[in-house]
Amino acid sequence: MLESFIVPLLAATVQSGTPILYATLGEILTEKGGILNLGVEGMMSMAAFVAFAVAYTTGNPWLAFICGGLAGTVMAMLHGFVCITCLGNQVVSGLALTILGVGLCNFLGTPFIGLAAPGFSKFAVPVLSSIPYLGKIFFRQDALVYFCYFIPFIFMIFMNRTRLGIAITAVGEKPGAAAAAGLKAVKLRWMALLGGGFLIGLGGAYLSLAYTHLWANGLAGGRGWIAVALVIFAFWRPGRAVFGAYLFGGVMAFQLRLQAIGTHIPSSLLLMLPYALTILVLIFSAVRGRGGNAPSHLGINIEPEG
Amino acid sequence: MRKLMIMVIVAAMSVMMATACFAGAKKDKIKVGFVYVSPVADAGYSYAQDQGRIAIDKLPYVESSFVESVAEGTDSERVVLNFARKGYDIIFGTSFGYMDPMVKISKKFPNVAFMHCSGFKTTPNMSNYFGRMYQARYLTGMVAGMMTKDNVIGYVAAFPIPEVIRGINAFALGAQAVNPKATVRVVWTKTWYNPALEKDAAISLLDMGADVIAQHQDSPGPQEAAQERGKYSIGYNSDMSKLAPKSHLTSAIWNWAPLFTNVVEQVRDGVWQGNESLWWGMDQGVVDISPFSSMVPKEVQDKVLAAKKEIKAGNNAIFVGPIKDQAGKVVVPAGQTMEDGKLLGMSWFVEGVVGNTE
Amino acid sequence: MLGYRLQKRDEPWSWGAPIIVVGALVLSLGISALLLKLQGKSAVEGLFVLWQGSFGASWALEDALLKSIPIFLCALGVATAFRMQVWNIGAEGQFALGAIGATWAALNFPDLPGYLLMPLMFFSAAVFGGFWAYIPAILRLKLKVNEIISTLMLNYIAILLLEYLVFGVWKDPKSYGFPVTPEFTGGAVIGQIGDSRLHWGFVVCIGAGLGMWAFMRFTRLGFDIKVAGEGQRVAMYSRLPYGKLTILVMAISGALAGWAGCIETSAVVNRLQPSIMVGYGYTAIVVAWLARLHPLYIAISAYLLAALRVGVENMQLELQIPAAFGSIMEGLILMSVLAGQMLVTYKIRRKK
Incomplete structure (x- = not known):
């Protein structure tokens, strides 16, 4: 049971949680600075396409991965132009970004459908992969998954221990006070937004470079929306984001396996599991008195003076 | 009894009229419209149907067009209707959920041939088709x-x-x-x-x-x-x-080309008929x-x-x-x-x- | 930056809104035309075909009106919740539940005459949709569960619930196993208005729009909602029952989305099938915000968005332009309208 069911299940969990985790962390960074970005789905799609196109033309997957991140940044720039520069509504801008991103990558991506490009394959980390059970779960993945193990830690240190991270948090909470304290509120918002966009882009790039090695319409498949939801689920904390992303990925993998065993529960009900569980965990946290508030200036634009 | 007779005659006449719309009316140019449920670029089901469309488009007397990513429901009804309004001679609807809208519209456009994929309803100018x-x-x-x-x-x-x-x-x-x-x-x-x-x-x-x-x-x-x-x-x-x-x-x-070709040829020659179910298999190469x-x-x-x-x-x-x-x-x-x-x-x-x- | 800065206008630019919309349209159509050029299609022809498809014929106008009905109702609903800063992004799920509610009534009382069955369907659609919105409302009030996440998750669950019913217990035995419910009986079908393709659901839209406008403008409750929209603290100071108001706006929101689901099922497909879910609930959020939550503007923007979508189909049909092109245009238009709205309240000044 353990060898044949649980270990493969958890290994699949790590993989299916990884793109969501990248995107969730990116969105946390964005929102910490006070910008609500509902364009994650469109950004991931676009990044997945750009990464694939770069991998196909240059043959260099690492370059492609970085370019995927940059595609996310460029998309975030559009959002920033509308919301930060032009003070547009963040909700609509984000939704429009999703519509635009999904459309654009389908439009541009047509010639790339059915092509093969180099990507990341799974390999065993020496020594670590021979740890019983854990080795099979965590250390027989691809390079981008290993890379992703470090990000929450870096993220935590960045947010809590560096001046820049603390300043970004301050801007998301009280831009007025932050500005009075000599912080450049608008500039910090831009940095959080673009940095977050880069992480979201990496999540998208993961989909076309490692999760699958192909380009196809709809590759993001709703993961961007899950990331938006998981930010709230995580109470804007990277640690809980890890938990949320793996939980969601794990339940999805679990229901597929329940089907593969041959259960008699209708598949529609099984597919509800990840969504229902997300709500249940939130309720459970709430009952235990846990909770977290959004950055208090989330979604509110900073108006220029004068 | 007389009433029954009249009804039978009326019914027979309406069937004849429906077929008469096609019979005898040879056409030099045939416009064929396709409605797909997903983007054709996906290399999937709609792509396969579109390969069939491309094949018949090469015929000298055929002119074809398509609309992709059409949701079943209101959208499909509108798109099918637009093809009919624009004077298309044949309309292929390739998804099951297009059936009811196509039935509805086929009644309004008796001179247009409707071909619906994978369903079970037909009308005098609507047939369905599928492959085994x-x-x-x-x-x-x-x-x-x-x-x-x-x-x-x-x-x-x-x-x-x-x-x-x-x-x-x-x-x-x-x-x-x-x-x-x-x-x-x-x-x-x-x-x-x-x-x-x-x-x-x-x-x-x-x-x-x-x-x-x-x-x-x-x-x-x-x-x-x-x-x-x-x-x-x-x-x-x-x-x-x-x-x-x-x-x-x-x-x-x-491989839809043989079936589509057959349909356009029949329409060209004025012998196409509705109320049929074409369920073609390997023997016909579909x-x-x-x-x-x-x-x-x-x-x-x-x-x-x-x-x-x-x-x-x-x-x-x-x-x-x-x-x-x-x-x-x-x-x-x-x-x-x-x-x-x-x-x-x-x-x-x-x-x-x-x-x-x- | 760049030697320019924004300066707040003393009064909002009164002719700003229409000018900006036109300007934004010109800009985004220009970019779209460029994309067309890149594809080797004629840009002028493309835009002409788009215009023809959206506004160029009486049936085009009718088609767009028809398509805007569910978008309008959902947007009207979410706008009510947004007024109170309750972020209901669950119109999609509430739409599904409304469709389920209406179908439940239609399947269980097929023999009732229309004048009884129709109200029953609308009633149960409102109750089902309202209930689906009540869940996140109560979770937010009692447990502080963020409604963005709960409504989003409930959307997925609602669609799967609809599938479960249609693939299971409600499957029409005569449908050869296809996932559709039996066709509704005559009394459960919303009919067409005269000879047009427009159905009576359109009248429901007008009624709902006027009703919501009057409700927000003339009633005490509507006023309270607006006040409570200033924040929970303001509501507390004004001694308003914040919790009850939250539940009320969510219920209204859900009920309106539920009606949209009911109309779509009854008038358009005459039965329940999974393909009625095409994302109107999400479109509604865009429409509501673009219209600044005002019923009349919601009607206008719902119609324009529907017209754009209908017009894009015409481009596909005539010029074989891929469907994705439509999303690009929609995204561009939305973003440029949004960016341009700044000019209503601000002027661009050269830095001294």
């Missing part, structure tokens, strides 16, 4: 049955509708015909097209011990999963060998299997090709009794063949399939 994909499924099932070592075959499937269930059953029957111990495990994804999810579904089947993966999905996600694990895979829609060269054995493929990969041994190939010949000749209807359901109850008694009406509404799995149809 299950014949190709049966053959790919034979390949899988002979190539599996652990006797577990995984099948990633979209929605539990008759078309898909029929395919799975035929596949299982094919596998069992050559390997009585073969079982087919089914995972539903509830999506036609989601590459990453389909790949996950295939991985879950591989983890459960499947060593051949088949699919009724539009994306190559399952193929990739099989290739990564060093197992075998069987494709669908069009030849998927390029997408997973190390795992791909063969694909069950569509469905087929793609060339075998070099991994498939010669004797397997020969056996499958022999079976293909039998099917083409009409000697193997595939759903021939005795067929048991999952509970082991005989549903089709020995010697009987399931009729088309039953096949069209198939909603139960044959013995040897693991999974449920809900």
Whole structure:
């Protein structure tokens, strides 16, 4: 049971949680600075396409991965132009970004459908992969998954221990006070937004470079929306984001396996599991008195003076 | 009695009038419109239909157009209507959910020929068409049955509708015909097209011990999963060998060109009629299997090709009794063949399939 | 930056809104035309065909009106919740539940005459949709569960619930196993208005729009909602029952989305099938915000968005332009309208 069911299940969990985790962390960074970005789905799609196109033309997957991140940044720039520069509504801008991103990558991506490009394959980390059970779960993945193990830690240190991270948090909470304290509120918002966009882009790039090695319409498949939801689920904390992303990925993998065993529960009900569980965990946290508030200036634009 | 007579005459006359609209009216130029449910670029089901469209578009007297990503419901009604308004002579609606809107509109445009794919309703100027994909499924099932070592075959499937269930059953029957111990495990994804999810579904089947993966999905996600694990895979829609060269054995493929060509020729000659159901099979070339990969041994190939010949000749209807359901109850008694009406509404799995149809 | 800065206008630019919309349209159509050029299609022809498809014929106008009905109702609903800063992005799920509610009534009382069955369907659609919105409302009030996440998750669950019903217990035995419910009986079908393709659901839209406008403008409750929209603290100081108001706006929101689901099922497909879910609930959010939550503007923007979508189909049909092109245009238009709205309240000044 353990060898044949649980270990493969958890290994699949790590993989299916990884793109969501990248995107969730990116969105946390964005929102910490006070910008609500509902364009994650469109950004991931676009990044997945750009990464694939770069991998196909240059043959260099690492370059492609970085370019995927940059595609996310460029998309975030559009959002920033509308919301930060032009003070547009963040909700609509984000939704429009999703519509635009999904459309654009389908439009541009047509010639790339059915092509093969180099990507990341799974390999065993020496020594670590021979740890019983854990080795099979965590250390027989691809390079981008290993890379992703470090990000929450870096993220935590960045947010809590560096001046820049603390300043970004301050801007998301009280831009007025932050500005009075000599912080450049608008500039910090831009940095959080673009940095977050880069992480979201990496999540998208993961989909076309490692999760699958192909380009196809709809590759993001709703993961961007899950990331938006998981930010709230995580109470804007990277640690809980890890938990949320793996939980969601794990339940999805679990229901597929329940089907593969041959259960008699209708598949529609099984597919509800990840969504229902997300709500249940939130309720459970709430009952235990846990909770977290959004950055208090989330979604509110900073108006220029004068 | 007289009333009845009048009614019969009126009915007969209206049928004649309906056919008269087409009969005799030869056309030099035919405009054909296609309505697809998904983007044609996806290399899936709509792509296969569009290949058929491209084939007839090359005919000198045909002019064609299409609208893709049309949702069933209001959108499809509007798009079909627009084709009719713009004077298209034939309208192909390629998704099941277009049926009711097409029935509605066909009544308003008696001079337009409506062709609906995969449904069951017809009108005097609307016929339906489909392909006996299950014949190709049966053959790919034979390949899988002979190539599996652990006797577990995984099948990633979209929605539990008759078309898909029929395919799975035929596949299982094919596998069992050559390997009585073969079982087919089914995972539903509830999506036609989601590459990453389909790949996950295939991985879950591989983890459960499947060593051949088949699919009724539009994306190559399952193929990739099989290739990564060093197992075998069987494709669908069009030849998927390029997408997973190390795992791909063969694909069950569509080839709509012969059927579409036949329809436009009939309309051109003024002999096309509604109220018909074209359910074409391998003998007319609408469905087929793609060339075998070099991994498939010669004797397997020969056996499958022999079976293909039998099917083409009409000697193997595939759903021939005795067929048991999952509970082991005989549903089709020995010697009987399931009729088309039953096949069209198939909603139960044959013995040897693991999974449920809900 | 760049030597320019924004300066707040003393009064909002009164002719700003229409000018900006036109300007934004010109800009985004220009970019779209460029994309067309890149594809080797004639840009002028493309835009002409788009215009023809959206506004060029009486049936085009009718088609767009028809398509805007569910978008309008959902947007009207979410706008009510947004007024109170309750972020209901669950119109999609509430739409599904409304469709389920209406179908439940239609399937269980097929023999009732239309004048009884129709109100019953609308009633149960409102109750089902309202209930689906009540869940996140109560979770937010009692447990502080963020409604963005709960409504989003409930959307997925609602669609799967609809599929479960249609693939299971409600499947029409005569449909050859296809996932559709039996066709509704005559009394359960919303009919067409005269000879047009427009159905009576359109009248429901007008009624709902006027009703919501009057409700927000003339009633005490409507006023309270607006006040409570200033924040929970303001509501507390004004001694408003914040919790009850939250539940009320969510219920209204859900009920309106539910009606949209009911109309779509009854008038358009005459039965329940999974394909009625095409994302109107999400479109509604865009429409509501673009219209600044005002019923009349919601009607206008719902109609324009529907017209754009209908027009894009015409481009596909005539010029074989891929469907994705439509999303690109929609995204561009939305973003440029949004960016341009700044000019209503701000002037661009050269830095001294």
